[in-house]
Amino acid sequence: MDKLSPLTDEECHALLRSRGLGRLGFTSGALPVVLPVNYLDRGDHLLLRTGVGPILEAAWAGQVACLEIDASEPVGHEGWSVLVTGRLHEIADPAQLKAVRALPLLAWARPDARHYVRLSIELLSGRRLGHDRTWPPAGTGVP
């Protein structure tokens, strides 16, 4: 029987660290938008890199936004999803900028984009979907 189970914060962070591509949900021109973004999990925030555009404008506005990651295994109907909710801010401090520029992070749409944005991790939730089997599967690196 299919069931939906909540994930712990530790499981959510392990899944966030195991991935680098998520979908950012925010508002642009009063409309909901979802865009693919690369990210780094920095513990209390996710780091994004972006060019001049709607994500940067949302950061300038200090918007509340969310980032989602998921995986599905259609045949067995198993999967999981993790949702981070927080506030977007552009990193403007020169010392912080110098530090993040050294990190291995490329923007999804424009790899060499020059702006860095933090999504604070205020809310973290995750759920796994699956049958009554052991989860996570062996070898996924998820504790």
Next chain:
Amino acid sequence: MDKLSPLTDEECHALLRSRGLGRLGFTSGALPVVLPVNYLDRGDHLLLRTGVGPILEAAWAGQVACLEIDASEPVGHEGWSVLVTGRLHEIADPAQLKAVRALPLLAWARPDARHYVRLSIELLSGRRLGHDRTWPPAGTGVP
């Protein structure tokens, strides 16, 4: 050199029809949410199936929402994303319900969920990312 190019409506629909899993962006409890959903492209709307929960509540509220699909090929830094924006409505008409129940659509989280929701396609946009190569790659079925 990387570049970002807009997709035509026809290309967007072809990509929507080539997939069945997207990420729905909407609002729940005044917060942005993104959740994985299975969908069917029905031309002027996307059809979703869901249980009692935030997606159904958003449909009851007639919320403006969006659905995003994307693909990435990290090595060559190529990809595309498509975004549909419209309004959510639950299907309540018995004849319509009977028709959609016959369609091959399972809910992501609860495959046998009993409610059906339409996302009208009011805005459709897509972009592809890639080098100066022919796109789409041969054999993807995208015209």
